Amino acid sequence: MRRRRTYRLTGGLAAAGLVLLGIPPAAAQEQGGLETQLRFSQRLTQEDGTLSTTTGLGVTLSSRTRTEAFLFSVDSGLEQDFDGSALQQKDPRLILSYSRESLSSALAADFSYRQSDVDALSEDDDISDGVLRLDEGLLKRYSGNLSLQLGRDAPFGGTVDLGYSAKTYSETSDPDLLDEESVNATVALRFDLDPRISAGLRSSFSQTDRDDPGQDTDSASIGGTLDFGVTKTLSTNAYLGYSRVTKSTPGFPEDVQKGLAYTLSFTELRPNGDLSGSLGSDIDEAGRRTTARLDRSLELPSGALRAGVGLSTSEDDDLRPLLSFSYDRGLKRGTFGVKLDQAFSTDSDGEEALNSDFRVTYRQELTPLSSLQAGVVLRDTDFVDDANTDSRKLQLDLVYRHALAEDWNLVGGYSHSISDKSDEDRDHSSKVFIGLEKATRWRF
Template identity: 30%
Template sequence: MSVLAGQISWVDQLKKNRSLPVIFAASAIVLTGLTPAQGQNTPGGLTLTFGISSSLRVNDNFDLDPVSPGTTTLLDNTLSFSLLKETPLDTFQLDLSGVLRLSDAPGSSDNFSADDPRVGLSYAHNGPNNRVLADLGYRRVDLNFADPLRELDEILDQTSLIIDDGRSENYNTKLSFETGLNDPIGFGVDIIHNDRKYSNTIDPGLFDRTTTQVDVFSRFNLSPVASGRLTFSQRDYEAEDITQTERTTQSTFFDLNYLLNTSTTLTSSIGYTEVEETDNVPSLTVVDGLIGGVGLKRQLVNGSAGVNVATSISKTGRRNTISVNRALSLPTGSLSASLGAVHGESGNTDAIGSLAYTHNLPAGSITASLDRAVRTSSEGNDIRTTRAGVDYLQTINTLSSFVLGFDYVEIADAGVGTVNDTKSPQIRATYNYALTQDWNLSTGYIYRHRDETGMGSSDSSEVFLTVDRKFVIRR
């Protein structure tokens, strides 16, 4: 579909859909019913943040099906609340948000729903000689209205680009304690637990899974120029997949940091890893071996440069990695980049690297980023992930700006060929305008494309209009 044809179809849809005036009216009542709250600009103490965002989206193929089932119209009213309490030693934060959604989707008779509830609770204590951190999180998502490209995690996994129906729930817990920060010897423990559940899904790649990792460590100040850390780590993975996979990974390793001179740091690591996996076939897989690496980083007149070599063990066997990196400041921005290669047990050698570039213009900026990595997914498969993005920002005047962006995400097999290669580029054009000092408006166009091996390709076009604001109370 061409852009012009897509716009004409949206105009026809707006004319035919009589529920849209009601949607706009309901949104207007919600938005105009809020009044700004006044507060003091006192740093620290108690901070309350309230937010509301009302977004109208019209998409001609929301699920990116090879054959579009029809146009989807969504009005998402997102309400958020954050409480932050700070003292010289402690920080407490509570985050709540949810979406009240009016929808007109093909094949769906439910036009109103409360979706995407999120709860975040965190506490941090930074004492003179100890540190405590606790994070709790919960989120529930209706996959019928979830857009994987908007919800990508920092670390891409095998399931990151899957589009499906049903619902997902995610529970996260992180506890961390460290003592002896200023002593020659210190001790600590990190506990991370993740529980993800799915219901009414179709894709076999979406199954319940639980991951728990415990790290116990001791830190040593060996001399004014050398420090070390001894760590024992255990990671347990349980999945409700076809084979009822259970995997335990145990690692013991010692890290050493040594300051060769005022501008050069040497890092090294040596250890041992054992991976044991069982399933209901029944079968038992055990992979073990030495792990370690060495790195050298040097501070230069402009930025830094370094080189790293490492070897690791996962369920799929040994992986060897080498990379070089460089970071520097430019007259109009900054640049940091790395380039390397990974060689896996399957015999494949893949290029890896990263890029972060910023160029400041007289009335705008250009930013570019790239991250290409090879890792073992939670399902135990070697995957190659690529994420790239370019953004051009042009400031029009004191009230408005224009952003043109391109994003690209790819997940591909890097092992024995058990992962479907999936590519998903996206083009964004957004106009932003400050309606008042408190209210902001953004509108624009998004084009998405998806190509998965064995599934064919699809694309979609979307126009959107968003009005939002946040206001803060400080005490």
């Protein structure tokens, strides 16, 4: 029997299979005190002919002062099918972060864990990390980061950044879905030569270890930076360094690529936004890629607009355009947003692909007690090598909410997705749900 999927709704909508009422960002909290939020939901769902009930539970603890911020949030669901199958956990998620800063130093640490369907489309996805895979099964993501900054108020300073991430797959059929672990470290030194000029040294190392027969990668780089404030509104940045990438694949000889890396960029502040541009070239596990970009942001009376255009080429790829666009507008009793992003990434075999993510979100208050939310997401992966199979997924989400007494909400919605591996391989999936949700918060 086909395993049912769980979809996350776009544009801040609640997950279609599990109510998550949202995690309040620490930055939005009032200064001082500990705020607690408890979340509960109960839903009845009909998905692709299977009826189930899902209970969602969540808790968030958050605190923010002038120098410290803390956030702990955990959510999960328990799903029971009416066909008598075993109770199963749905979409567990954990976020833990802490930061502390002073005039001279700053410390930040965070850890996150989330489980989702392999082909789920989430706002949290980084399209420069991995490719879209249309397969059954579950994906677990782990991530941890530690950052230390010293000498913030001195002419000499430095930063140390450490990171760890992991992906593990289960119940999948695609042989290219391989577990992987990655670690990275960056050390950067800053020397302020005068109020307008800063020089620096930067060294970084990263290692990605994939299960056989995946490609393992070790990357290292070292270089110098120069920041120059040309005027009060125009600043420039330059980086020149050396990169080395070592790739290891079982059954093949070790492949080493090395060479110069550079980046030139500028940013000009304008009364209603800013203009920025960059030209850069570097080596990663797919080889050398050179990219030029020009971006413009505008603050409008009713919203914000950002648009960018670029050109990119590599050793194995022709010159390609890169586009980015976002527009957010506040309506009389709602919001509207459009967003497009494109980025290059690699799969477990080191094959390069262009990922595109297009989103439209809409929210409207129908009455003081009810609202309608809608979202459309299109995710596309286009491999540079035509021998690989491209993939595309389109998803539509609709959610209606009506406020009841004592912080209870009645919620109902519909979700439909179309997944394409090719013209002959197309999959449709639909979901309808109705339920109740409640959130309670208080401050100590």
